[in-house]
Amino acid sequence: MAKPAAVIQPIELVSADETITIEMTRWLQHLRAERRLSPKTLEAYARDLRQCLDFLCEHWGARVTLARFSSLEATDIRSFMAMRRADAIASRSLMRALAGLRSFGRFLEREGKGRVGALSAIRAPKIAKSLPKPIQISAAKRLTDADERAGETRETWVLVRDAAVMALLYGSGLRISEALGLTRRDVPQPGEGDVLIVTGKGNKTRMVPVLQNVLMLIADYVAICPYPLAPEGPIFVGARGGPLSPRIIQLTMERLRGALGLPDSATPHALRHSFATHLLSRGGDLRAIQELLGHASLSTTQIYTGIDTERLLEVYRNTHPRGRDAATSKS
Structure with missing residues:
Protein backbone atom coordinates (compact mmCIF):
# COMPACT_ATOMS: atom_id res chain seq x y z
CA MET A 1 0.00 0.00 0.00
CA ILE A 122 3.28 38.30 -18.85
CA ARG A 123 5.14 36.48 -21.61
CA ALA A 124 7.41 33.68 -20.56
CA PRO A 125 11.10 34.35 -21.26
CA LYS A 126 12.52 32.72 -24.36
CA ILE A 127 14.86 29.82 -23.82
CA ALA A 128 17.57 28.97 -26.28
CA LYS A 129 17.18 25.36 -27.33
CA SER A 130 20.41 23.46 -26.86
CA LEU A 131 20.86 20.00 -28.28
CA PRO A 132 21.95 17.30 -25.83
CA LYS A 133 25.46 15.93 -26.23
CA PRO A 134 25.43 12.13 -26.51
CA ILE A 135 28.42 9.98 -25.62
CA GLN A 136 30.12 8.07 -28.41
CA ILE A 137 29.10 4.42 -28.70
CA SER A 138 32.57 3.09 -27.86
CA ALA A 139 32.82 5.28 -24.75
CA ALA A 140 29.27 4.42 -23.64
CA LYS A 141 30.15 0.73 -23.78
CA ARG A 142 33.31 1.28 -21.70
CA LEU A 143 31.28 3.08 -19.04
CA THR A 144 29.34 -0.14 -18.47
CA ASP A 145 32.49 -2.24 -17.97
CA ALA A 146 33.51 -2.72 -14.32
CA ASP A 147 37.05 -3.59 -15.45
CA GLU A 148 37.57 0.06 -16.43
CA ARG A 149 37.83 0.82 -12.70
CA ALA A 150 39.98 -2.18 -11.77
CA GLY A 151 42.69 0.07 -10.30
CA GLU A 152 40.37 1.65 -7.73
CA THR A 153 40.37 0.57 -4.09
CA ARG A 154 36.60 0.17 -3.90
CA GLU A 155 35.04 -3.20 -3.21
CA THR A 156 34.32 -5.36 -6.22
CA TRP A 157 30.57 -5.47 -5.63
CA VAL A 158 30.44 -1.65 -5.72
CA LEU A 159 32.25 -1.55 -9.07
CA VAL A 160 29.93 -4.22 -10.49
CA ARG A 161 26.87 -2.37 -9.10
CA ASP A 162 27.89 0.92 -10.72
CA ALA A 163 28.56 -0.78 -14.06
CA ALA A 164 25.11 -2.40 -13.91
CA VAL A 165 23.44 0.97 -13.26
CA MET A 166 25.33 2.58 -16.15
CA ALA A 167 24.36 -0.31 -18.43
CA LEU A 168 20.71 0.14 -17.47
CA LEU A 169 20.79 3.89 -18.16
CA TYR A 170 22.33 3.36 -21.58
CA GLY A 171 20.62 0.09 -22.49
CA SER A 172 17.06 1.15 -21.62
CA GLY A 173 17.26 4.95 -21.69
CA LEU A 174 16.15 5.36 -18.09
CA ARG A 175 16.41 8.45 -15.97
CA ILE A 176 18.68 7.85 -13.00
CA SER A 177 15.72 8.20 -10.61
CA GLU A 178 13.85 5.54 -12.58
CA ALA A 179 16.77 3.10 -12.47
CA LEU A 180 17.37 3.59 -8.75
CA GLY A 181 13.64 3.35 -8.06
CA LEU A 182 13.48 -0.25 -9.32
CA THR A 183 12.85 -2.97 -6.76
CA ARG A 184 14.34 -6.41 -6.99
CA ARG A 185 10.92 -7.74 -7.96
CA ASP A 186 10.82 -5.31 -10.92
CA VAL A 187 13.90 -6.81 -12.59
CA PRO A 188 13.55 -10.23 -14.27
CA GLN A 189 16.27 -12.84 -14.15
CA PRO A 190 18.27 -13.33 -17.36
CA GLY A 191 16.29 -15.51 -19.73
CA GLU A 192 13.03 -15.01 -17.80
CA GLY A 193 11.91 -11.71 -19.26
CA ASP A 194 12.98 -8.74 -21.35
CA VAL A 195 10.88 -5.79 -20.15
CA LEU A 196 10.81 -3.49 -17.13
CA ILE A 197 7.83 -1.59 -15.69
CA VAL A 198 9.26 1.81 -14.84
CA THR A 199 7.69 4.63 -12.83
CA GLY A 200 8.65 7.95 -14.39
CA LYS A 201 7.70 11.60 -14.00
CA GLY A 202 4.25 12.30 -12.63
CA ASN A 203 4.08 8.75 -11.27
CA LYS A 204 3.37 7.50 -14.81
CA THR A 205 4.40 3.93 -15.55
CA ARG A 206 5.67 2.62 -18.85
CA MET A 207 7.12 -0.57 -20.27
CA VAL A 208 10.71 -0.49 -21.54
CA PRO A 209 12.77 -3.30 -23.04
CA VAL A 210 15.91 -4.46 -21.26
CA LEU A 211 18.80 -6.30 -22.91
CA GLN A 212 19.78 -9.74 -21.68
CA ASN A 213 23.40 -8.71 -21.21
CA VAL A 214 22.20 -5.86 -18.99
CA LEU A 215 20.14 -8.33 -16.93
CA MET A 216 23.25 -10.48 -16.62
CA LEU A 217 25.25 -7.52 -15.27
CA ILE A 218 22.52 -6.85 -12.72
CA ALA A 219 22.42 -10.54 -11.78
CA ASP A 220 26.22 -10.52 -11.30
CA TYR A 221 25.86 -7.57 -8.92
CA VAL A 222 23.00 -9.20 -6.99
CA ALA A 223 25.04 -12.40 -6.60
CA ILE A 224 27.92 -10.64 -4.83
CA CYS A 225 26.04 -7.87 -3.03
CA PRO A 226 26.79 -8.30 0.71
CA TYR A 227 23.31 -7.15 1.74
CA PRO A 228 20.02 -9.07 1.54
CA LEU A 229 17.82 -7.62 -1.19
CA ALA A 230 14.13 -7.94 -0.33
CA PRO A 231 11.75 -8.42 -3.31
CA GLU A 232 9.93 -5.18 -2.50
CA GLY A 233 13.11 -3.25 -1.64
CA PRO A 234 15.48 -1.33 -3.95
CA ILE A 235 17.64 -3.57 -6.09
CA PHE A 236 20.52 -1.07 -6.04
CA VAL A 237 21.81 -0.32 -2.53
CA GLY A 238 24.55 1.86 -1.12
CA ALA A 239 27.62 1.03 0.93
CA ARG A 240 25.52 0.64 4.10
CA GLY A 241 22.67 -1.28 2.53
CA GLY A 242 20.22 1.59 2.14
CA PRO A 243 18.82 2.95 -1.13
CA LEU A 244 21.57 4.03 -3.51
CA SER A 245 21.88 7.81 -3.86
CA PRO A 246 21.98 9.30 -7.38
CA ARG A 247 24.95 11.34 -6.22
CA ILE A 248 27.04 8.16 -5.97
CA ILE A 249 26.44 7.41 -9.65
CA GLN A 250 27.20 11.03 -10.55
CA LEU A 251 30.53 10.83 -8.71
CA THR A 252 31.27 7.53 -10.44
CA MET A 253 30.71 9.19 -13.79
CA GLU A 254 33.01 12.06 -12.82
CA ARG A 255 35.81 9.60 -12.07
CA LEU A 256 35.23 7.72 -15.31
CA ARG A 257 35.19 10.96 -17.28
CA GLY A 258 38.73 11.65 -16.18
CA ALA A 259 39.88 8.09 -16.84
CA LEU A 260 38.34 7.94 -20.32
CA GLY A 261 39.04 11.52 -21.33
CA LEU A 262 35.37 12.44 -21.73
CA PRO A 263 33.99 16.01 -21.63
CA ASP A 264 32.03 17.46 -18.70
CA SER A 265 28.83 16.87 -20.66
CA ALA A 266 29.28 13.11 -20.07
CA THR A 267 26.87 12.68 -17.16
CA PRO A 268 24.57 9.80 -16.15
CA HIS A 269 21.74 11.63 -17.93
CA ALA A 270 23.88 11.82 -21.08
CA LEU A 271 23.59 8.02 -21.26
CA ARG A 272 19.84 8.51 -21.74
CA HIS A 273 20.58 11.03 -24.51
CA SER A 274 22.96 8.49 -26.05
CA PHE A 275 20.37 5.71 -25.91
CA ALA A 276 17.91 7.78 -27.94
CA THR A 277 20.44 9.30 -30.32
CA HIS A 278 22.11 6.00 -31.16
CA LEU A 279 18.74 4.34 -31.79
CA LEU A 280 17.70 7.19 -34.07
CA SER A 281 20.98 7.18 -35.99
CA ARG A 282 20.48 3.48 -36.73
CA GLY A 283 17.01 3.92 -38.13
CA GLY A 284 14.88 3.83 -34.98
CA ASP A 285 11.35 5.20 -35.28
CA LEU A 286 10.97 8.58 -33.57
CA ARG A 287 7.55 7.78 -32.10
CA ALA A 288 8.79 4.46 -30.74
CA ILE A 289 11.71 6.29 -29.10
CA GLN A 290 9.22 8.78 -27.66
CA GLU A 291 7.37 5.90 -25.98
CA LEU A 292 10.60 4.36 -24.67
CA LEU A 293 11.70 7.65 -23.14
CA GLY A 294 8.27 8.35 -21.65
CA HIS A 295 7.86 11.74 -23.34
CA ALA A 296 4.36 13.19 -23.55
CA SER A 297 5.27 15.29 -26.59
CA LEU A 298 7.05 14.22 -29.77
CA SER A 299 8.65 17.67 -30.00
CA THR A 300 10.47 16.94 -26.74
CA THR A 301 11.90 13.77 -28.24
CA GLN A 302 13.05 15.63 -31.35
CA ILE A 303 15.11 18.02 -29.26
CA TYR A 304 16.24 15.28 -26.89
CA THR A 305 17.66 13.02 -29.55
CA GLY A 306 19.50 15.77 -31.38
CA ILE A 307 18.28 14.86 -34.85
CA ASP A 308 21.10 15.20 -37.37
CA THR A 309 20.11 17.72 -40.04
CA GLU A 310 22.29 16.04 -42.60
CA ARG A 311 20.55 12.72 -41.97
CA LEU A 312 17.14 14.33 -42.43
CA LEU A 313 18.27 15.91 -45.69
CA GLU A 314 19.59 12.57 -46.88
CA VAL A 315 16.26 10.88 -46.11
CA TYR A 316 14.48 13.69 -47.94
CA ARG A 317 16.68 13.40 -51.01
CA ASN A 318 16.37 9.61 -51.11
CA THR A 319 12.59 9.40 -50.60
CA HIS A 320 11.04 12.50 -52.22
CA PRO A 321 10.13 11.83 -55.90
CA ARG A 322 11.80 15.02 -57.12
CA GLY A 323 14.81 14.31 -54.94
CA ARG A 324 15.31 10.93 -56.65
CA ASP A 325 14.87 12.58 -60.07
CA ALA A 326 17.64 15.06 -59.27
CA ALA A 327 19.95 12.26 -58.14
CA THR A 328 19.24 10.27 -61.32
CA SER A 329 19.93 13.24 -63.60
CA LYS A 330 23.38 13.67 -62.08
CA SER A 331 24.40 10.09 -62.69
Whole structure:
Protein backbone atom coordinates (compact mmCIF):
# COMPACT_ATOMS: atom_id res chain seq x y z
CA MET A 1 0.00 0.00 0.00
CA ALA A 2 1.38 3.42 -0.95
CA LYS A 3 2.28 5.73 1.88
CA PRO A 4 0.03 8.81 2.24
CA ALA A 5 1.62 12.08 1.17
CA ALA A 6 3.29 13.86 4.07
CA VAL A 7 1.49 16.96 5.30
CA ILE A 8 3.31 20.18 4.48
CA GLN A 9 3.94 22.19 7.62
CA PRO A 10 2.36 25.67 7.88
CA ILE A 11 4.53 28.34 6.27
CA GLU A 12 5.55 31.52 8.06
CA LEU A 13 6.80 34.56 6.16
CA VAL A 14 7.93 37.98 7.32
CA SER A 15 6.94 39.51 3.99
CA ALA A 16 3.34 38.23 3.94
CA ASP A 17 0.49 37.93 6.40
CA GLU A 18 -1.46 34.86 7.43
CA THR A 19 -4.01 35.13 4.61
CA ILE A 20 -1.24 34.44 2.10
CA THR A 21 0.71 31.84 4.07
CA ILE A 22 -2.41 29.72 4.71
CA GLU A 23 -3.23 29.62 0.99
CA MET A 24 0.40 28.98 0.09
CA THR A 25 0.48 25.96 2.41
CA ARG A 26 -2.79 24.63 0.95
CA TRP A 27 -1.48 25.17 -2.60
CA LEU A 28 1.70 23.19 -1.99
CA GLN A 29 -0.31 20.42 -0.35
CA HIS A 30 -2.57 20.33 -3.42
CA LEU A 31 0.41 20.11 -5.77
CA ARG A 32 1.85 17.22 -3.77
CA ALA A 33 -1.34 15.23 -3.27
CA GLU A 34 -3.25 15.91 -6.49
CA ARG A 35 -0.60 16.83 -9.05
CA ARG A 36 2.02 14.51 -7.52
CA LEU A 37 4.85 16.94 -8.19
CA SER A 38 8.28 15.89 -7.01
CA PRO A 39 9.69 17.28 -3.73
CA LYS A 40 12.34 19.20 -5.72
CA THR A 41 9.71 20.90 -7.86
CA LEU A 42 7.64 21.77 -4.79
CA GLU A 43 10.73 23.21 -3.12
CA ALA A 44 11.54 25.30 -6.20
CA TYR A 45 7.96 26.60 -6.53
CA ALA A 46 7.83 27.51 -2.84
CA ARG A 47 11.19 29.30 -3.08
CA ASP A 48 10.10 31.25 -6.17
CA LEU A 49 6.88 32.40 -4.52
CA ARG A 50 8.74 33.41 -1.35
CA GLN A 51 11.16 35.49 -3.41
CA CYS A 52 8.26 37.16 -5.18
CA LEU A 53 6.51 37.95 -1.90
CA ASP A 54 9.76 39.32 -0.43
CA PHE A 55 10.17 41.55 -3.49
CA LEU A 56 6.56 42.77 -3.35
CA CYS A 57 6.84 43.55 0.35
CA GLU A 58 9.82 45.80 -0.34
CA HIS A 59 8.31 47.12 -3.59
CA TRP A 60 5.05 48.14 -1.90
CA GLY A 61 6.52 49.00 1.49
CA ALA A 62 4.06 46.75 3.37
CA ARG A 63 3.41 43.09 4.09
CA VAL A 64 1.61 41.31 1.29
CA THR A 65 -2.01 40.39 1.93
CA LEU A 66 -4.21 38.10 -0.14
CA ALA A 67 -6.28 41.07 -1.29
CA ARG A 68 -3.21 43.02 -2.36
CA PHE A 69 -1.70 40.03 -4.13
CA SER A 70 -4.94 39.57 -6.08
CA SER A 71 -4.61 43.13 -7.36
CA LEU A 72 -1.14 42.56 -8.81
CA GLU A 73 -0.41 44.52 -11.96
CA ALA A 74 1.70 43.42 -14.89
CA THR A 75 4.27 46.08 -14.03
CA ASP A 76 4.75 44.49 -10.59
CA ILE A 77 5.51 41.09 -12.14
CA ARG A 78 7.83 42.61 -14.73
CA SER A 79 9.71 44.43 -11.99
CA PHE A 80 10.13 41.18 -10.07
CA MET A 81 11.35 39.35 -13.19
CA ALA A 82 13.77 42.21 -13.96
CA MET A 83 15.14 42.00 -10.42
CA ARG A 84 15.70 38.27 -10.77
CA ARG A 85 17.35 38.69 -14.16
CA ALA A 86 19.66 41.33 -12.66
CA ASP A 87 20.83 38.59 -10.29
CA ALA A 88 22.01 36.64 -13.36
CA ILE A 89 19.18 34.11 -13.12
CA ALA A 90 18.88 31.95 -16.23
CA SER A 91 15.82 32.17 -18.48
CA ARG A 92 14.84 28.60 -17.62
CA SER A 93 14.68 29.49 -13.90
CA LEU A 94 12.67 32.62 -14.67
CA MET A 95 10.24 30.55 -16.72
CA ARG A 96 9.85 28.09 -13.81
CA ALA A 97 9.25 31.01 -11.40
CA LEU A 98 6.52 32.42 -13.65
CA ALA A 99 4.96 28.95 -13.99
CA GLY A 100 4.88 28.60 -10.20
CA LEU A 101 3.29 32.03 -9.73
CA ARG A 102 0.66 31.24 -12.35
CA SER A 103 -0.07 27.93 -10.65
CA PHE A 104 -0.61 29.74 -7.34
CA GLY A 105 -2.83 32.29 -9.09
CA ARG A 106 -4.96 29.55 -10.68
CA PHE A 107 -5.27 27.81 -7.30
CA LEU A 108 -6.55 31.02 -5.67
CA GLU A 109 -9.06 31.48 -8.47
CA ARG A 110 -10.37 27.90 -8.19
CA GLU A 111 -10.73 28.34 -4.44
CA GLY A 112 -12.63 31.60 -4.86
CA LYS A 113 -9.88 33.59 -3.14
CA GLY A 114 -9.22 36.10 -5.91
CA ARG A 115 -8.06 36.33 -9.48
CA VAL A 116 -4.55 37.43 -10.42
CA GLY A 117 -5.15 38.40 -14.02
CA ALA A 118 -1.80 40.15 -14.42
CA LEU A 119 0.06 36.84 -14.39
CA SER A 120 -1.48 35.74 -17.68
CA ALA A 121 -0.42 39.00 -19.33
CA ILE A 122 3.28 38.30 -18.85
CA ARG A 123 5.14 36.48 -21.61
CA ALA A 124 7.41 33.68 -20.56
CA PRO A 125 11.10 34.35 -21.26
CA LYS A 126 12.52 32.72 -24.36
CA ILE A 127 14.86 29.82 -23.82
CA ALA A 128 17.57 28.97 -26.28
CA LYS A 129 17.18 25.36 -27.33
CA SER A 130 20.41 23.46 -26.86
CA LEU A 131 20.86 20.00 -28.28
CA PRO A 132 21.95 17.30 -25.83
CA LYS A 133 25.46 15.93 -26.23
CA PRO A 134 25.43 12.13 -26.51
CA ILE A 135 28.42 9.98 -25.62
CA GLN A 136 30.12 8.07 -28.41
CA ILE A 137 29.10 4.42 -28.70
CA SER A 138 32.57 3.09 -27.86
CA ALA A 139 32.82 5.28 -24.75
CA ALA A 140 29.27 4.42 -23.64
CA LYS A 141 30.15 0.73 -23.78
CA ARG A 142 33.31 1.28 -21.70
CA LEU A 143 31.28 3.08 -19.04
CA THR A 144 29.34 -0.14 -18.47
CA ASP A 145 32.49 -2.24 -17.97
CA ALA A 146 33.51 -2.72 -14.32
CA ASP A 147 37.05 -3.59 -15.45
CA GLU A 148 37.57 0.06 -16.43
CA ARG A 149 37.83 0.82 -12.70
CA ALA A 150 39.98 -2.18 -11.77
CA GLY A 151 42.69 0.07 -10.30
CA GLU A 152 40.37 1.65 -7.73
CA THR A 153 40.37 0.57 -4.09
CA ARG A 154 36.60 0.17 -3.90
CA GLU A 155 35.04 -3.20 -3.21
CA THR A 156 34.32 -5.36 -6.22
CA TRP A 157 30.57 -5.47 -5.63
CA VAL A 158 30.44 -1.65 -5.72
CA LEU A 159 32.25 -1.55 -9.07
CA VAL A 160 29.93 -4.22 -10.49
CA ARG A 161 26.87 -2.37 -9.10
CA ASP A 162 27.89 0.92 -10.72
CA ALA A 163 28.56 -0.78 -14.06
CA ALA A 164 25.11 -2.40 -13.91
CA VAL A 165 23.44 0.97 -13.26
CA MET A 166 25.33 2.58 -16.15
CA ALA A 167 24.36 -0.31 -18.43
CA LEU A 168 20.71 0.14 -17.47
CA LEU A 169 20.79 3.89 -18.16
CA TYR A 170 22.33 3.36 -21.58
CA GLY A 171 20.62 0.09 -22.49
CA SER A 172 17.06 1.15 -21.62
CA GLY A 173 17.26 4.95 -21.69
CA LEU A 174 16.15 5.36 -18.09
CA ARG A 175 16.41 8.45 -15.97
CA ILE A 176 18.68 7.85 -13.00
CA SER A 177 15.72 8.20 -10.61
CA GLU A 178 13.85 5.54 -12.58
CA ALA A 179 16.77 3.10 -12.47
CA LEU A 180 17.37 3.59 -8.75
CA GLY A 181 13.64 3.35 -8.06
CA LEU A 182 13.48 -0.25 -9.32
CA THR A 183 12.85 -2.97 -6.76
CA ARG A 184 14.34 -6.41 -6.99
CA ARG A 185 10.92 -7.74 -7.96
CA ASP A 186 10.82 -5.31 -10.92
CA VAL A 187 13.90 -6.81 -12.59
CA PRO A 188 13.55 -10.23 -14.27
CA GLN A 189 16.27 -12.84 -14.15
CA PRO A 190 18.27 -13.33 -17.36
CA GLY A 191 16.29 -15.51 -19.73
CA GLU A 192 13.03 -15.01 -17.80
CA GLY A 193 11.91 -11.71 -19.26
CA ASP A 194 12.98 -8.74 -21.35
CA VAL A 195 10.88 -5.79 -20.15
CA LEU A 196 10.81 -3.49 -17.13
CA ILE A 197 7.83 -1.59 -15.69
CA VAL A 198 9.26 1.81 -14.84
CA THR A 199 7.69 4.63 -12.83
CA GLY A 200 8.65 7.95 -14.39
CA LYS A 201 7.70 11.60 -14.00
CA GLY A 202 4.25 12.30 -12.63
CA ASN A 203 4.08 8.75 -11.27
CA LYS A 204 3.37 7.50 -14.81
CA THR A 205 4.40 3.93 -15.55
CA ARG A 206 5.67 2.62 -18.85
CA MET A 207 7.12 -0.57 -20.27
CA VAL A 208 10.71 -0.49 -21.54
CA PRO A 209 12.77 -3.30 -23.04
CA VAL A 210 15.91 -4.46 -21.26
CA LEU A 211 18.80 -6.30 -22.91
CA GLN A 212 19.78 -9.74 -21.68
CA ASN A 213 23.40 -8.71 -21.21
CA VAL A 214 22.20 -5.86 -18.99
CA LEU A 215 20.14 -8.33 -16.93
CA MET A 216 23.25 -10.48 -16.62
CA LEU A 217 25.25 -7.52 -15.27
CA ILE A 218 22.52 -6.85 -12.72
CA ALA A 219 22.42 -10.54 -11.78
CA ASP A 220 26.22 -10.52 -11.30
CA TYR A 221 25.86 -7.57 -8.92
CA VAL A 222 23.00 -9.20 -6.99
CA ALA A 223 25.04 -12.40 -6.60
CA ILE A 224 27.92 -10.64 -4.83
CA CYS A 225 26.04 -7.87 -3.03
CA PRO A 226 26.79 -8.30 0.71
CA TYR A 227 23.31 -7.15 1.74
CA PRO A 228 20.02 -9.07 1.54
CA LEU A 229 17.82 -7.62 -1.19
CA ALA A 230 14.13 -7.94 -0.33
CA PRO A 231 11.75 -8.42 -3.31
CA GLU A 232 9.93 -5.18 -2.50
CA GLY A 233 13.11 -3.25 -1.64
CA PRO A 234 15.48 -1.33 -3.95
CA ILE A 235 17.64 -3.57 -6.09
CA PHE A 236 20.52 -1.07 -6.04
CA VAL A 237 21.81 -0.32 -2.53
CA GLY A 238 24.55 1.86 -1.12
CA ALA A 239 27.62 1.03 0.93
CA ARG A 240 25.52 0.64 4.10
CA GLY A 241 22.67 -1.28 2.53
CA GLY A 242 20.22 1.59 2.14
CA PRO A 243 18.82 2.95 -1.13
CA LEU A 244 21.57 4.03 -3.51
CA SER A 245 21.88 7.81 -3.86
CA PRO A 246 21.98 9.30 -7.38
CA ARG A 247 24.95 11.34 -6.22
CA ILE A 248 27.04 8.16 -5.97
CA ILE A 249 26.44 7.41 -9.65
CA GLN A 250 27.20 11.03 -10.55
CA LEU A 251 30.53 10.83 -8.71
CA THR A 252 31.27 7.53 -10.44
CA MET A 253 30.71 9.19 -13.79
CA GLU A 254 33.01 12.06 -12.82
CA ARG A 255 35.81 9.60 -12.07
CA LEU A 256 35.23 7.72 -15.31
CA ARG A 257 35.19 10.96 -17.28
CA GLY A 258 38.73 11.65 -16.18
CA ALA A 259 39.88 8.09 -16.84
CA LEU A 260 38.34 7.94 -20.32
CA GLY A 261 39.04 11.52 -21.33
CA LEU A 262 35.37 12.44 -21.73
CA PRO A 263 33.99 16.01 -21.63
CA ASP A 264 32.03 17.46 -18.70
CA SER A 265 28.83 16.87 -20.66
CA ALA A 266 29.28 13.11 -20.07
CA THR A 267 26.87 12.68 -17.16
CA PRO A 268 24.57 9.80 -16.15
CA HIS A 269 21.74 11.63 -17.93
CA ALA A 270 23.88 11.82 -21.08
CA LEU A 271 23.59 8.02 -21.26
CA ARG A 272 19.84 8.51 -21.74
CA HIS A 273 20.58 11.03 -24.51
CA SER A 274 22.96 8.49 -26.05
CA PHE A 275 20.37 5.71 -25.91
CA ALA A 276 17.91 7.78 -27.94
CA THR A 277 20.44 9.30 -30.32
CA HIS A 278 22.11 6.00 -31.16
CA LEU A 279 18.74 4.34 -31.79
CA LEU A 280 17.70 7.19 -34.07
CA SER A 281 20.98 7.18 -35.99
CA ARG A 282 20.48 3.48 -36.73
CA GLY A 283 17.01 3.92 -38.13
CA GLY A 284 14.88 3.83 -34.98
CA ASP A 285 11.35 5.20 -35.28
CA LEU A 286 10.97 8.58 -33.57
CA ARG A 287 7.55 7.78 -32.10
CA ALA A 288 8.79 4.46 -30.74
CA ILE A 289 11.71 6.29 -29.10
CA GLN A 290 9.22 8.78 -27.66
CA GLU A 291 7.37 5.90 -25.98
CA LEU A 292 10.60 4.36 -24.67
CA LEU A 293 11.70 7.65 -23.14
CA GLY A 294 8.27 8.35 -21.65
CA HIS A 295 7.86 11.74 -23.34
CA ALA A 296 4.36 13.19 -23.55
CA SER A 297 5.27 15.29 -26.59
CA LEU A 298 7.05 14.22 -29.77
CA SER A 299 8.65 17.67 -30.00
CA THR A 300 10.47 16.94 -26.74
CA THR A 301 11.90 13.77 -28.24
CA GLN A 302 13.05 15.63 -31.35
CA ILE A 303 15.11 18.02 -29.26
CA TYR A 304 16.24 15.28 -26.89
CA THR A 305 17.66 13.02 -29.55
CA GLY A 306 19.50 15.77 -31.38
CA ILE A 307 18.28 14.86 -34.85
CA ASP A 308 21.10 15.20 -37.37
CA THR A 309 20.11 17.72 -40.04
CA GLU A 310 22.29 16.04 -42.60
CA ARG A 311 20.55 12.72 -41.97
CA LEU A 312 17.14 14.33 -42.43
CA LEU A 313 18.27 15.91 -45.69
CA GLU A 314 19.59 12.57 -46.88
CA VAL A 315 16.26 10.88 -46.11
CA TYR A 316 14.48 13.69 -47.94
CA ARG A 317 16.68 13.40 -51.01
CA ASN A 318 16.37 9.61 -51.11
CA THR A 319 12.59 9.40 -50.60
CA HIS A 320 11.04 12.50 -52.22
CA PRO A 321 10.13 11.83 -55.90
CA ARG A 322 11.80 15.02 -57.12
CA GLY A 323 14.81 14.31 -54.94
CA ARG A 324 15.31 10.93 -56.65
CA ASP A 325 14.87 12.58 -60.07
CA ALA A 326 17.64 15.06 -59.27
CA ALA A 327 19.95 12.26 -58.14
CA THR A 328 19.24 10.27 -61.32
CA SER A 329 19.93 13.24 -63.60
CA LYS A 330 23.38 13.67 -62.08
CA SER A 331 24.40 10.09 -62.69
